[in-house]
Amino acid sequence: MIRRAVLVVLGLVWLGPTYLLLVNASRPAGSYDPTRAWAPSADFSLFENFARALESADLTQSLASTALYAIVSPLLGVIIGALAGYTIVVLRLRHGFFWFILIFGGTVFPSQMLLVPLFVGYSDAGLYDSRLGMILVYTAINVPLAAFVLRNFYSGVAFSIFEAARMDGASTWRVFWRIYLPISLSALTAVFILEFTFIWNDLIFGLTLTQTADVRPVMTAIAGLMTDVYAGTPVPVGLAAGLVVSLPTVVLFLATQRLFARGLSLGSV
Amino acid sequence: MLGRFRHGYVAPAVLLVAGLLYAPFLWTAYLSFTRYDGLEPAQWIGGHNFAKLLEDPALLTSIRNTLIWVAGTMVLPVGLGLLVAVLSYDIRGGAWFRVPFLLPYALSGAGLAMVWSPILSHDGIANRLLGVDTAFLQEEPVNTVAMLLVWTWQQLGVNMLLFVVGLQSIPKAPIEAARLDGAGSWALFRFVIWPLMRPLTAVVVGLALVASLKTFDIVWVLTQGGPGRNSETLAVTMYKETFVASDYGYGSAVAVMLTVVTGLASYLYLKRQVAR
C-alpha cells in the first residue's frame, strides 16, 4: 500500500508539468498569459494549434524517411550491439574487456564536435544527403549503448543455457539468434525505445548531413518554430508543435509497456 | 572450436564505431593543436590551446558545474529511477504507474524549455508554490540545480526502464528462498535483489556518468550557459568556443580534455564493475 502511495504521489508531481503542457497547448493562441499558465482555458483549441504548427512543415514528404531512420537504425544497432555483447560475454572473446571498452568508447565523444568532420567525410565519400548515410551514422551512435546493455544483461544469464544448446549441436549464431535474442526482448526493447527517441528528436546530425526534403528529418521546421525569435510563435502553438513531435514516441512507450510488466526469470532454467 | 567467427561477430560494431565516431574525433584532436577559424588554413601552434585552458577562469566554473551535474545525476535521475523501478516492478498494474515518468522523455529539448519557462521564471509558478522570490535560472549555483531538477523530470523514465529490465532478469528462486527464510522487504532488497541486479545497475550508472559529463542540450535551451557564463558546463564551453566564437582550436582543446576525462572516468568505473 505504501508502495502505491509513494508511486501515486511521485507520479502526480511528474504529471504537473505534463499538465501545464497540455493545458497551454490547448489554449487559443492569442490568449496565453504566463502568470495564469496553470488555469485551464474555457476554449479548447488544441487541434487549431496543431494545424497551425503543422502548416509550417511539409510533413507528408519527409515523415517516411524520419520513420525509416528511427526504426531501422535502432533495429540494426540493437542487433549489432547485442551480437557484440554476446560474443564478448557468452563466447568469451579473448581480450573481451578491451573490445568492449573500444566499442563503448564511441559514447565518450561530444557529438557536436563530430559534425563538421562527418560532414566533410560524408561529402567526400558520396554519402552526404543519402538515406544510407543517415542510417549508418545513427546505427553507429546506437551500437555502443546496445552493446553495453546487452553485454551486461547476458552476463546475468546462466551459462548452462549456452552449454545445453551447444551440446545439441547448435551453431554459435543459432544460439544467439534463437535463444539469446529472444530472452533479452525487454532489454532490447528498452534500448530500442531509447534510440528511437534519440533519433526522432535529433536535429544536429539530420540537419548537417542532409539537404533534400525527402532525406531530411521531418522536425526541422517545427523545431525552428519553437526556438526562433524571428518566427514569433505564440507559446500555445509552440507547445502544440512539441506535442505533435512527441506523439509517435508516446505511442511507442504505451505499446511496449506490456513487455516490462512482469519478471521473466531466465537464469534459473 | 567455440565459434570461428568470434571476431567477425564484433567486427560490425567495431567498424561502425571506429569509422563514424573515432575517426571524426581525430580531426578534433588535431585541431586542438592549431589556430583555426573554420575558414583560413589551420595553423599549428603546439600546446598553446592547452596552456590557455589552465589559465581560463571560466573553465573552473564549467568544471564545478559539470561536477554538480555528475553528482546530481547519480542522486536524482538514477536514484529516483531505481526507487520507482523497485516500487513498481512486481505490483499489479505496475507498468501503468510508470507511465507518468516515461511521458516527459518523449519531449524534445526545445519543448522542454517551453514547458519549464513559466515554472522557473522570475514570478513564475515555482516561486508562487514555494512562496519565495528567486530568479531560478539566474543565480549560481541555483540555476544549475534548477536545471538538474528539470533534467530529472525528463530523464528518470529511461533509467527506471533499464532498472526494470534488471529486476526482471533476476531469477525467482533466490527471492522465494529468502522470503521463506523470513527476510523483510529491506533485507530482501539489500541482500538478494540489489546484488543480483548489479549488471544493469552498472549500465545505468555507466551511461549516466558519461551523459552527465557531457551535459549540453538542457543548459543550452534554458540558459545558454549564462548569465555571465555561470551555468556553463564543459560541453557548453566547448560548443561556445568552437561554433559561436569560431575559435575551433581552443574549443577542440576543451573537447579533448572533456573526452579524456569522460573516457578515463568510464574506463575506471567499468574496470571495477564489469571486467572479470
Add this chain to the structure above:
Amino acid sequence: MFRSRVVTLGVAALVLTACGGGGGEQPQKKTELTLYNDKGAWTKYFDEMGALSKQSIGLGMKPTGYTDSAQYQAFIKASFRTDVKPDLFTWQTGGMLEEIVRQKQVAETTDIWQQAIQAGDLSKDLQPYYTIGGKQYCVPMNVAYWGMFYNKKIFDKYGLEAPETWDDLIKVADTLKKNNVKAFYHTSVLFSFVWFEQLLAGSDPDLYDRLSTGQAKYTDPGVVQVMEKWKSLIDAGYFINPGDKTDPGDVLKNGKAAMVSFGTWFNTSMTQRDLKAGEDYDFFVIPNVNPALPKTSMIFESGPLCSLTKGADPAANKKYLQWWTTAEAQEKWATSRGDVSANPKVSIADKALGTVTKDAGSGKYRLVNRYFEATPPPVLTAALDGFGKFVTEPGSYKEVLDTIQKAADEYWSTHQ
C-alpha cells in the same frame, strides 16, 4: 592535408559501394536552386517564394533550413572545402561577410546593385553594408530597423505618448513607475546587448563604430559612461527582472513591461498573437540620449542572401538574386511575414513600420549596424556573456568591461 582524410577513409571502409558522386566541375543548367538558411522556421515562406520565382522567371528554389545559427555557419564554412555547395545561402553582414569575401568564396553582385539602385529597388543607404573593397557582394535577404514596441493600451491609460526626446522617454518611464508598471524589457540570454548598443549609438555613434573595428576600447571613458547610464536606468527600477523567462511577445501583450525594444521583425510576434497595430501596440524610434547629435541613430540589421563564386550555375544564381531584389519578389516576401522590405517600393501594411522604412530609406536617420553583426564573433561571445552578467548584477560593470576588452585585445592582436 591530414584533416578530414582519416574520416573519409573510415567512412569509405564501411561503404564498399561508394556512390561515385561529385563528378566534374562542369557548369550545369539548373532549373531549381537550393537556398541554405538558418531560419528553419521560415521554410513555409521560402517555399512560397520558390513557387513564385518558378512562375515568373522559370527558376524554382528549395530551402534547406537550419535552426541553430552557430552550427549553420560552421556548416557553410565547411562546405566551401567540399563538393557539396549551396547555390544560395543566407549569411551575416559585417566581419562574417568580410571573412568569406576575403577567401574569394562569394560571388560579386556589383552590377545587380547598380541596376537595382537605378531602378529604385534598393536604397543607396544599404550599400555600405554590402560593400567590401569597393565592390558589392550578396543582396539583402531581409532588413530590420530597431526601435521600441509599446503597449498602446497602457500608454493610453496613463495618458502617455510616444516620446520625441530622451527626456520625454524618461518621463514616460517615471509615470509608469509611479503606477507600478515596469517600463522596459531586458534579458540575460542572447539579446543582452540591446540596451548597450542603443545607449552607445544614441550617445556617441562614432565611438560605437570605432569600438566595433577595434579602434576604441571597452574601457574607454565614453563606454564606461554608457554602462553607468544603463546601470542608473536599472537602479531606477524601470526594467523587469532579467530572470523573467516570459516570451517578449507575451511580456508586451500582457503588460509585464510597457515597452520592448526589438527589430521590426518583432512585428511578426505581435500579429501572431492577434494584436492590432495602432490599437493594441505601436512602434516609435528611440530618441538619442545625446540631443546634440545631428541625426537620430537607428540600429539597423540586414541579413545577406549570397551565392558562391564556384557555384554550380553562376548565371542562374545571379538571375535569382536579381529577381529577389525586385518589387514583385519583395512584396510577397515582406507581406507574407508581416515584415518590412529592403525595397523602398514595397508598401508596408503596418503604418508605423511603413513610415520608419520610408524615413530610413530617405536618409533621415543615422543607421548603425547592429551589435550582433558589427562585432567580431569572439568579442561578441564575451560581450553577450558580459552583458548577461551585468543585467543580473549591475554593480559588476567595470569587471564586465575588462573581460570584454580582454577578448577584444586577443582578437585584434591577431586581426589587422
